[in-house]
Amino acid sequence: MKITEKIIEKHGLKKEEYENIKKLLNRNPNLLELGIFSAMWNEHCSYKSSKIHLKKLPTKGKQVIQGPGENAGVIDIGDDDAIVFKIESHNHPSYIEPYQGASTGVGGILRDVFTMGARPIALLNSIHFGSPSHPKTKSLLNGVVSGIGGYGNCIGIPTVAGETKFNETYNENILVNAMAVGHAKKNKIFYSKAKGLNKSVVYVGSKTGRDGIHGASMASAEFDENSEEKKPTVQVGDPFTEKLLLEACLELMKDDSIISIQDMGAAGLTSSSVEMASKGSLGIELELDKVPCREENMTPYEMMLSESQERMLMILEDGKEKHAKQIFEKWDLDFVIIGKTTNTKKLTLKYKNKIEGEIPIDALAANAPIYDRKWSKKKNEKNTIDFKKLKKIKIEDALIKILSSPNHSNKSWITDQYDQMVMCDTAQRSGSDAAIIRIHNKDKAIAVSVDSSANYCKSHPLTGGKQIVCENWRNLITVGAKPLAITNCLNFGNPENEDVMGEFAECLEGIKKACEFLNYPIVSGNVSFYNGTNKKNIFPTPVIGGVGLIKKIFKPIGHSLKKDKSFLILIGKTFGHLGQSCFLQENYSITEGKPPEVNLTNEKNNGEAVLKLINENLIDSAHDVSNGGLLVALSEMTISSNLGVKIEKPKKLNNTIEYFFGEDQGRYILEIGERNFKKVEKILKTGNIFYEKIGVTQQEFFEVEGELKIAKNDLFKINNQWYNNY
Amino acid sequence: MEKLFQLNSKKNKLKFSVIVTLKKDVLDPQGKVVQNTLANLGMDNLKSIRQGKYFEIDVEEQDQVKAEEKVNQMCEKLLVNLIIEDYKIDKVK
Amino acid sequence: MEKLFQLNSKKNKLKFSVIVTLKKDVLDPQGKVVQNTLANLGMDNLKSIRQGKYFEIDVEEQDQVKAEEKVNQMCEKLLVNLIIEDYKIDKVK
Amino acid sequence: MKSCVIVFPGSNCDRDIATALEKMQFKNKMVWHKETALPKSDLIVIPGGFSYGDYLRSGAIAGKSIILDEVIKAANSGCLILGICNGFQILTETGLLSGTLLRNKKLKFINKDVNIKVMNNKTKFSSNYRLNQVLKINIAHNEGNFFTNEKHREQLKKEDLIAFKYCDEKGDISERVNPNGAMDNIAGIYNSKKNILGMMPHPERMIDEMISNTDGINLFKSLLN
Numbered sequence A: 001m002k003i004t005e006k007i008i009e010k011h012g013l014k015k016e017e018y019e020n021i022k023k024l025l026n027r028n029p030n031l032l033e034l035g036i037f038s039a040m041w042n043e044h045c046s047y048k049s050s051k052i053h054l055k056k057l058p059t060k061g062k063q064v065i066q067g068p069g070e071n072a073g074v075i076d077i078g079d080d081d082a083i084v085f086k087i088e089s090h091n092h093p094s095y096i097e098p099y100q101g102a103s104t105g106v107g108g109i110l111r112d113v114f115t116m117g118a119r120p121i122a123l124l125n126s127i128h129f130g131s132p133s134h135p136k137t138k139s140l141l142n143g144v145v146s147g148i149g150g151y152g153n154c155i156g157i158p159t160v161a162g163e164t165k166f167n168e169t170y171n172e173n174i175l176v177n178a179m180a181v182g183h184a185k186k187n188k189i190f191y192s193k194a195k196g197l198n199k200s201v202v203y204v205g206s207k208t209g210r211d212g213i214h215g216a217s218m219a220s221a222e223f224d225e226n227s228e229e230k231k232p233t234v235q236v237g238d239p240f241t242e243k244l245l246l247e248a249c250l251e252l253m254k255d256d257s258i259i260s261i262q263d264m265g266a267a268g269l270t271s272s273s274v275e276m277a278s279k280g281s282l283g284i285e286l287e288l289d290k291v292p293c294r295e296e297n298m299t300p301y302e303m304m305l306s307e308s309q310e311r312m313l314m315i316l317e318d319g320k321e322k323h324a325k326q327i328f329e330k331w332d333l334d335f336v337i338i339g340k341t342t343n344t345k346k347l348t349l350k351y352k353n354k355i356e357g358e359i360p361i362d363a364l365a366a367n368a369p370i371y372d373r374k375w376s377k378k379k380n381e382k383n384t385i386d387f388k389k390l391k392k393i394k395i396e397d398a399l400i401k402i403l404s405s406p407n408h409s410n411k412s413w414i415t416d417q418y419d420q421m422v423m424c425d426t427a428q429r430s431g432s433d434a435a436i437i438r439i440h441n442k443d444k445a446i447a448v449s450v451d452s453s454a455n456y457c458k459s460h461p462l463t464g465g466k467q468i469v470c471e472n473w474r475n476l477i478t479v480g481a482k483p484l485a486i487t488n489c490l491n492f493g494n495p496e497n498e499d500v501m502g503e504f505a506e507c508l509e510g511i512k513k514a515c516e517f518l519n520y521p522i523v524s525g526n527v528s529f530y531n532g533t534n535k536k537n538i539f540p541t542p543v544i545g546g547v548g549l550i551k552k553i554f555k556p557i558g559h560s561l562k563k564d565k566s567f568l569i570l571i572g573k574t575f576g577h578l579g580q581s582c583f584l585q586e587n588y589s590i591t592e593g594k595p596p597e598v599n600l601t602n603e604k605n606n607g608e609a610v611l612k613l614i615n616e617n618l619i620d621s622a623h624d625v626s627n628g629g630l631l632v633a634l635s636e637m638t639i640s641s642n643l644g645v646k647i648e649k650p651k652k653l654n655n656t657i658e659y660f661f662g663e664d665q666g667r668y669i670l671e672i673g674e675r676n677f678k679k680v681e682k683i684l685k686t687g688n689i690f691y692e693k694i695g696v697t698q699q700e701f702f703e704v705e706g707e708l709k710i711a712k713n714d715l716f717k718i719n720n721q722w723y724n725n726y
Numbered sequence B, C: 001m002e003k004l005f006q007l008n009s010k011k012n013k014l015k016f017s018v019i020v021t022l023k024k025d026v027l028d029p030q031g032k033v034v035q036n037t038l039a040n041l042g043m044d045n046l047k048s049i050r051q052g053k054y055f056e057i058d059v060e061e062q063d064q065v066k067a068e069e070k071v072n073q074m075c076e077k078l079l080v081n082l083i084i085e086d087y088k089i090d091k092v093k
Numbered sequence D: 001m002k003s004c005v006i007v008f009p010g011s012n013c014d015r016d017i018a019t020a021l022e023k024m025q026f027k028n029k030m031v032w033h034k035e036t037a038l039p040k041s042d043l044i045v046i047p048g049g050f051s052y053g054d055y056l057r058s059g060a061i062a063g064k065s066i067i068l069d070e071v072i073k074a075a076n077s078g079c080l081i082l083g084i085c086n087g088f089q090i091l092t093e094t095g096l097l098s099g100t101l102l103r104n105k106k107l108k109f110i111n112k113d114v115n116i117k118v119m120n121n122k123t124k125f126s127s128n129y130r131l132n133q134v135l136k137i138n139i140a141h142n143e144g145n146f147f148t149n150e151k152h153r154e155q156l157k158k159e160d161l162i163a164f165k166y167c168d169e170k171g172d173i174s175e176r177v178n179p180n181g182a183m184d185n186i187a188g189i190y191n192s193k194k195n196i197l198g199m200m201p202h203p204e205r206m207i208d209e210m211i212s213n214t215d216g217i218n219l220f221k222s223l224l225n
């Protein structure tokens, strides 16, 4: 079969890349080999546009056991416990088929975590949709939410936190990012690096079908006109099989049978075998006749590029095959030795006793292209908003507008569809700043949260990058956890566009600065480029997933108010920054302006002070002030509890709108019992932390003196109607 | 008069069945498990089983062509996920 | 010889369809929601809709009566919950 | 008191119930569904989860496994059987309990804490509760919409076989607080000998103040009496 220009193009390879392939091979590739190159060299597997930027990120720290480069990151949480976690995007598949796209996204990220020997203990997600009035949004939202729930609920891992946002920038390209967190024993982590010659390469899990072979289907339709047209098929998730795979893997991992293990994710058998061999500087030989297939007459090309779900590749120690097979058969799963490791440093593919393809591993991995793409710096936006020209609005009306908007409405319509309690260690469910998961049978816990701020990142990528790391950090602090490390999912537009690449470079710079300052390293992540349509790229949307540690958990602290007549204090200075605020967006549809400054020193000091207060058991509830500002944060505390608040009129700022809706960073609201107030003041004063007493808790009413007084139940209703009516 | 009305109302209703099946090559996790279970229950000469959905739809409409068009719309708008499923409409007598 | 064998193997397989529906007096929450949703989508002359399951079963068996008996057993043993569901077997050509 | 928990492929609350039983001082064993004999037990628990992925009908495939023959034998000889959530669905599929669990009326999975009312406190499962006591227990299911024929419905009432009903905080039972459409707000039922309890809410999730509350504890304590 002749490799035409069309075929090369259909495989997403550039002309120069094809020339490069020929050079590396010293000959022309055949179709199978071309398919393999195209899979390994695409953006998703090779990170060719992002690699040089990602290299700059801080990935080390005392707490880091394994940074980026493995299936997931691993951190130390003391004793013999480790936490394994990662976030991944499934944006494009979810737009095509929301239920299956989202559910296979969850399945994929879970495999990344349990391949490393961890039992998954929590799922999170960050989902972004287009405008609620866009005709597709409703069914996409429904499909994605039930897909996420469908997978997590069935496999029995609690979905405990996430974020849901609407913005017309995602009209044609929604974002579905899923994060999984697992628990492992520190000395029982499994890696993907192959070791040893002539070891059995074993295929386990589901059978291989023609799922997601895009290049293949298109190419074959082109040059094989007589054959029945093969449509690209959507991957269907099978959480039941994944549950079996999870249990079987963990059972086998109890002893030392496994040398190396890798899930088959994107580019399936190809990327898993190449990755194992590449890390171990070995070769791999596969006999494709042995691959368990679901459909008849599958070709080597299809087997190598299939993205069928719920499959794994393992390399086993000599003599352990029988024992391992027994375990997988107990769980009704396929177990087949399909090849062996070699010293050739080549990927060798045999089919029907013939070598159908042979490629040096280095050509696929180490020598994959890397691009230093052109990028341009974002021009500083001038703060053009003339507040005097805006129509006057009452604080109460503005607040109601925000609380009843799609972006700020209560998310229980979503979270009630997720099993948050299975495994019985969820000490704090969705609804607070971070979820808390207790480590099974111990009295320590981890806190988890995912965050993004696309508007900030669009307006000023550098500040936006810093801000999301800080917001995520704050969310863990407010539940009393020491933030340890993060994973990140970088959702951006077309990297061949200089502005998009600029957003990427600057966001990353911001993330880097904040992570370094806060000693909050990045241990895993994922890049998703090409989000958007030909002409319109999505807003830059990096998503941060953080994990923190609560060394000894007594009672989970959240943001719902606990006692009547407590003091409410605000940590951090309020300047009243309204640029990029949701006050302007929801009330005036103004999206211009700069995001609030991020002062890393203040962030760190304020956060550490709050953590100290919580650790000394002086705080009854805590909430960070972010999107929406002070009044929205106070409303959230009220709505999630049985109490109201009575807030004093601000003394210094004369513009109450700025005071109540400004989105200045580094701020927290704390509820403190009167008897603890002196102690708290002392600690804050010694730490040189700016704070002000803003009011007290009370029964029944949400009140700002002289401005507004709303019954608590009404506030609840305002916040809870949107999803139910949508 | 009474009788005439009844007659009319009978005529007004047309009944259709819709069978929705997964497209070829799309994974059918349910079918797989059901097949294994049946085999375990001793149903050895079962060759293959695939599971789909079935709808019975009554439409208030006299014109069969129009009615079928309605049913078709229901399939495309809601009942069928066209990306992974095929469907077949039949008139029920 | 080759040909004969193929012929036989073709004959050996019989295809059936099974339609499983909820009994009349059993609540059909799914059908109800689907009906409401369709009404909201503007499908106003929808009279009623009920949802069921559909199976396509291949049996390795030459004798149609025996084959149908097999399918019937599958239904009674697993596919149908006889307390709440009815079923109907058809031969597919 | 000896207990055992039957584990099917896809069960996912098996560890949770085992943890609860052990915490409550039961001597518990796990039983894989392919086993052909049960350990000697006073209580057999069929746990929640998605046995066989809930494919076909929830509980249907697990209901056909060989170990269920042993469970049926044990049930007939008076052994206590507790089916939670998917376990309840399995019990109705095997006929150990009558009725069935249909899709939730809104066709959505529901996970939340709901109030249920103790309708009978004279059974081995409920003696530690007060009659009409209101409990707050977590539910998590797709198919919890209890349905049965009129005859069985009458029998449930006449013989006092309704274990729990969905209600509000005060104990009022109404359609408004019915999370899934269940007939008569029924959340759990007994067989006529009252040695089998099937319930949709998860008592094993409510034994620890740190995680939720302790409203589930008295179910286990009752069993220990």
Ligand SMILES: Nc1ncnc2c1ncn2[C@@H]1O[C@H](COP(=O)(O)OP(=O)(O)O)[C@@H](O)[C@H]1O
Binding pocket: A124, A125, A126, A127, A159, A160, A161, A162, A163, A164, A411, A414, A415, A429, A430, A431, A432, A433, A434, A450, A451, A475, A626, A627
């Ligand atoms: N898709 C989702 N999945 C799970 N939880 C969600 C989802 N969307 C929102 N939540 C939960 O709703 C609450 C509010 O979310 P958000 O306003 O983004 O919180 P924050 O501003 O503190 O990050 C959080 O507890 C979050 O975990």
Ligand SMILES: [Mg+2]
Binding pocket: A432, A433, A475, A624, A626
């Ligand atoms: Mg927050």
